[in-house]
Amino acid sequence: MTNTSRFLVIACAAASMLFASGCQYLKQDMANQPKNLPLSPSDFFTDGRSERPILENTVAHGSIADDELFVPKDSNNFPLKVDLLLLQRGEERYRIFCSPCHGLQGDGNGLVVMRGMKHPPTYHQDRLRQAPNGYFYDNITNGFGAMYGYSAQIPPADRWAIIAYLRALQLSRNAIVSDLPAELQQRLSSAGAKKE
Numbered sequence: 001m002t003n004t005s006r007f008l009v010i011a012c013a014a015a016s017m018l019f020a021s022g023c024q025y026l027k028q029d030m031a032n033q034p035k036n037l038p039l040s041p042s043d044f045f046t047d048g049r050s051e052r053p054i055l056e057n058t059v060a061h062g063s064i065a066d067d068e069l070f071v072p073k074d075s076n077n078f079p080l081k082v083d084l085l086l087l088q089r090g091e092e093r094y095r096i097f098c099s100p101c102h103g104l105q106g107d108g109n110g111l112v113v114m115r116g117m118k119h120p121p122t123y124h125q126d127r128l129r130q131a132p133n134g135y136f137y138d139n140i141t142n143g144f145g146a147m148y149g150y151s152a153q154i155p156p157a158d159r160w161a162i163i164a165y166l167r168a169l170q171l172s173r174n175a176i177v178s179d180l181p182a183e184l185q186q187r188l189s190s191a192g193a194k195k196e
Contacts, residue, residue: 075134080160090165093158097150098166106169118146123166124173136163 036042036050045052080086095104103109106123113119121128140159143149154162177185 073134073138074132076132078133078160078164080157080164082164086161086164087168089158090161090163090168093154093162094165097154098162101147105173106166120145120147123170129170129174133163133167136166 036044038051040050041048042050044050099110100112101108101110101117101120102123103113108120108122110120123129137159138144139147140154140162141149141151150159171179177188180188
């Protein structure tokens with residue numbers, strides 16, 4: 001190799017190293033952009049400030065405002081009015097999110113269980129019939145055992161609708177005729193008389 005070719009190789013290597021050292025700035029990823037730093041003056045806004053005032057009713061990240069829909073685990077309160085619409089919404093949400101594991105009747109025999117997954121407990125056992133509403137709310141929100149939390153998928157009002165429907169399922173298995181309103185008791189007795 002001649003001196004000229006050695007010089008060219010060294011020059012090319014040095015040039016490529018210099019070029020490669022500057023490559024880290026080829027992809028900017030918004031590193032260099034026009035922006036206002038915190039507490040710096042700004043000509044864009046009429047008040048001359050770059051930071052904006054906090055809007056009314058803003059909740060800081062990590063702070064949860066007291067809300068009647070969010071209750072402690074041992075609370076038996078029910079923040080929504082239980083009516084037919086709430087129960088229908090709860091049934092719809094239960095069928096979508098809960099029945100694959102817990103089954104349509106809440107007995108823990110869902111389709112997922114039939115395919116080999118762990119069997120969840122039945123909602124009709126005494127322990128869960130006596131559990132406070134906050135217990136179910138917490139389990140829907142954060143998960144329990146093999147169940148993942150559904151806080152991202154189910155809004156708080158729908159969680160309460162599911163709990164209302166779940167309580168209706170529990171009552172349906174353990175109801176006695178005297179628990180029914182007088183009108184329904186009469187309809188049942190007249191239907192029984194027609195069969196005889």
